[in-house]
Amino acid sequence: SADPSTHEVAAALTILKNRHNLSNRCLDHICQLMRLLKASNVPKGSAHVKRIFLSSSTAHFTSSSYYCSKCNQLSSKATNCSNIKCEENKSFSKRPPVFLRMPLQPQIKDVLLRFPSLNLQRQRYSTFIDSSDISQGDFYKKLLKNEENNFITLTMNVDGILIAKSSKSSLWVITFVINELKKSERFRIQNVLVGGIASGQSKPTRKEMSVYLQSVVNELLTLENEHCFQNYDGNIEFLRVFLIAGSMDKPAQALVQNISEPNGAYGCGKCFLQGIINFWFIIILEE
Ligand SMILES: [Zn+2]
Ligand SMILES: [Zn+2]
Known part of the structure; x- marks a missing residue:
C-alpha cells in the first residue's frame, strides 16, 4: 500500500493530540521519533502540522480590515485610511x-x-x-x-x-x-x-x-x-x-443595540422607560 501523505499524517497527529491532550512539544517529539524510525511524509513538527491545515481551511476566507475613527469606515490597509476624503488618508495618527x-x-x-x-x-x-x-x-x-x-x-x-x-x-x-x-x-x-x-x-x-x-x-x-x-x-x-x-451581558447589549449603559437613563433594551434612581439601600441603612 502507498505511504500516507503529509496531509494524512498531520491529520492523524492532530487527532492524537486532541484525544490525549498532548502539548505542542510532545507533538514535536513524536514527529522526531517518527523520522528516526524512517517513516515517510512526517511533518517537521507541531508548527508545520498547524500550517498544513491553516493554509487550506479558514485562512483563505477571512479578511482583516482596520477601523478609522475619524470617518467611521473600515479600511483595507493598516497604515492609512483608504477613504481619500479622510484626514487620515496619508497615515493613521494612532494604531487603528x-x-x-x-x-x-x-x-x-x-x-x-x-x-x-x-x-x-x-x-x-x-x-x-x-x-x-x-x-x-x-x-x-x-x-x-x-x-x-x-x-x-x-x-x-x-x-x-x-x-x-x-x-x-x-x-x-x-x-x-x-x-x-x-x-x-x-x-x-x-x-x-x-x-x-x-x-x-x-x-x-x-x-x-x-x-x-x-x-x-x-x-x-x-x-x-x-x-x-x-x-x-x-x-x-x-x-x-x-x-x-x-x-x-448588559455592557455588550448596550454596544450592540446602540443604547445607553444599563445603569443610565433609558438603559433598558426592551422598553422606553427612563428608569428611576433607587434609594432602597439608604432606607435599609436607616432601619
Ligand atoms: Zn478615515
Ligand atoms: Zn425595560
Whole structure:
C-alpha cells in the first residue's frame, strides 16, 4: 500500500493530540521519533502540522480590515485610511483597531456537513413540553408555521475579553450557535460560528461596533434567502437561515443595540422607560 501523505499524517497527529491532550512539544517529539524510525511524509513538527491545515481551511476566507475613527469606515490597509476624503488618508495618527471578518455561510456548511438531517428534524418535532429550549418559544413556533421545515435559526452572542489586567486592550468576538443542533452539540467549539473578531487598544465605541456589525448584518440578510446545504447523509437541503435571538451581558447589549449603559437613563433594551434612581439601600441603612 502507498505511504500516507503529509496531509494524512498531520491529520492523524492532530487527532492524537486532541484525544490525549498532548502539548505542542510532545507533538514535536513524536514527529522526531517518527523520522528516526524512517517513516515517510512526517511533518517537521507541531508548527508545520498547524500550517498544513491553516493554509487550506479558514485562512483563505477571512479578511482583516482596520477601523478609522475619524470617518467611521473600515479600511483595507493598516497604515492609512483608504477613504481619500479622510484626514487620515496619508497615515493613521494612532494604531487603528483591527476587525477580522469571517463569513458565516462556509462555516454553516461545515457544521451541517457533520450532522445527519434527522438530528435537526427530531429537535423540531419533539412533542413533549419542554420550555427549556428556544424551539419551544412563541417566535420559533411562528417561524415554523410560516417557513415549514426549510430553515435553521441562529442565536448571537457578542462579548469582550480583556487580554491583560494591566492594559485596556481587548478582543470583541461575535459568535453564533445553530439552535437546531441538540444542546449537547450546539455549544461545542467546533459547532460555534464566528462572525468576526475585533481587537483594539480600548473598548469599541458604539459607532465602531455598528460598523463591525454592518457587514455581519449584510451577510445575515442574504442568508435569509434559500441556500443549498449538504448534510452528513449526503442529502442536499435548501435552507433559509434566520437570526432570531441575541444573548449577551448588559455592557455588550448596550454596544450592540446602540443604547445607553444599563445603569443610565433609558438603559433598558426592551422598553422606553427612563428608569428611576433607587434609594432602597439608604432606607435599609436607616432601619
Ligand atoms: Zn478615515
Ligand atoms: Zn425595560
